[in-house]
Amino acid sequence: MTGDVNYSLRDEIRDYWSARAETFDLSVGHEIFSECERRAWHRLILKHLGPGEGRRVLDLACGTGVVSHLMHDLGYSVTGIDWSEAMLSKARAKAAQRESDIRFLLGNAERTLEEKESYDVLVTRHLVWTLVDPLAAFAEWFSLLKPGGRLLIVDGDFVSETWVTPLRQLLERIAGRTLGPAGGLDQSMVERHRSILSRLHFSRGATAQQVSALLSQAGFEQLVVDTRLGAIHRAQARHMNFLKALERSTQHRYVICATKPTSCSNHSLHQPMAR
Ligand SMILES: C[S@@+](CC[C@H](N)C(=O)[O-])C[C@H]1O[C@@H](n2cnc3c(N)ncnc32)[C@H](O)[C@@H]1O
Numbered sequence: 605m606t607g608d609v610n611y612s613l614r615d616e617i618r619d620y621w622s623a624r625a626e627t628f629d630l631s632v633g634h635e636i637f638s639e640c641e642r643r644a645w646h647r648l649i650l651k652h653l654g655p656g657e658g659r660r661v662l663d664l665a666c667g668t669g670v671v672s673h674l675m676h677d678l679g680y681s682v683t684g685i686d687w688s689e690a691m692l693s694k695a696r697a698k699a700a701q702r703e704s705d706i707r708f709l710l711g712n713a714e715r716t717l718e719e720k721e722s723y724d725v726l727v728t729r730h731l732v733w734t735l736v737d738p739l740a741a742f743a744e745w746f747s748l749l750k751p752g753g754r755l756l757i758v759d760g761d762f763v764s765e766t767w768v769t770p771l772r773q774l775l776e777r778i779a780g781r782t783l784g785p786a787g788g789l790d791q792s793m794v795e796r797h798r799s800i801l802s803r804l805h806f807s808r809g810a811t812a813q814q815v816s817a818l819l820s821q822a823g824f825e826q827l828v829v830d831t832r833l834g835a836i837h838r839a840q841a842r843h844m845n846f847l848k849a850l851e852r853s854t855q856h857r858y859v860i861c862a863t864k865p866t867s868c869s870n871h872s873l874h875q876p877m878a879r
Contacts, residue, residue: 616800617736625691628694636674642677645836647835648859649727650678656681659724662684662685662716663683664745666692666708667686668691676704684706685708685716686713722748723749725749725753726749726754726755733804733806735805736804736805742821743822746823749864752865752866755863756860757861823865825864828860828862829858829860830860833859
């Protein structure tokens with residue numbers, strides 16, 4: 605397909621994730637492997653969004669539906685959207701197995717075609733760093749929320765080196781294989797990932813500060829950045845090799861909770877940002 609002149613960066617990203625769908629849930633940090641981790645996620649979501657009580661949430665780029673199920677556990681009425689059919693079929697199979705009534709849609713999280721002002725909450729994990737046009741996506745998400753609705757982003761800077769990175773690279777050279785974040789991926793997938801990353805908006809990593817600036821530009825207010833994810837990381841670390849856990853714990857990982865104001869009459873996406 606890559607010889608096709610119409611084959612875009614977005615197609616490449618979709619196909620990359622589709623190729624990872626089969627083994628995606630085998631990784632710690634993707635699927636949840638302990639009740640301790642699940643409870644830590646629940647606490648984090650409750651802290652920022654409160655219980656669902658039937659409120660409508662859209663899980664943007666839901667992948668295999670891990671976050672969709674966390675939201676469902678908490679009483680939200682959940683829709684998940686992802687553009688990879690391979691990911692969605694995993695999500696649907698999981699929902700059928702758990703008998704959860706989550707609606708999964710095939711579509712682009714940057715242009716969802718969902719009704720405006722129809723969601724109370726939007727949630728998204730590990731999508732923002734891979735967005736082609738984050739400001740356009742945030743404007744779309746803003747439009748989907750009801751006034752007063754909230755967006756919860758779980759993401760991180762997975763690009764910048766930490767003090768652990770050179771140590772990992774040295775050990776990888778000795779071991780002759782990848783040990784860190786890309787562990788388990790074969791070389792061709794590592795290359796595809798590297799090539800895609802180099803062309804993304806956040807090619808140097810998505811910091812909470814950069815993401816927050818774009819969210820404000822899109823009209824979101826009351827931005828809260830939360831980096832207190834220790835309980836989740838400690839629960840995950842029990843199921844990871846030491847080096848991978850150490851590197852994750854030193855990365856800039858965060859949650860951003862942003863609110864759509866109840867009155868948006870003064871907002872324009874193109875207003876210059878205060879610097
Ligand atoms: C790292 S996975 C995260 C999956 C899930 N959110 C989770 O945390 O388990 C990234 C997912 O984003 C999806 N994705 C990336 N860009 C997308 C877009 N513009 N629209 C819909 N899905 C997208 C991919 O297909 C993939 O399933």
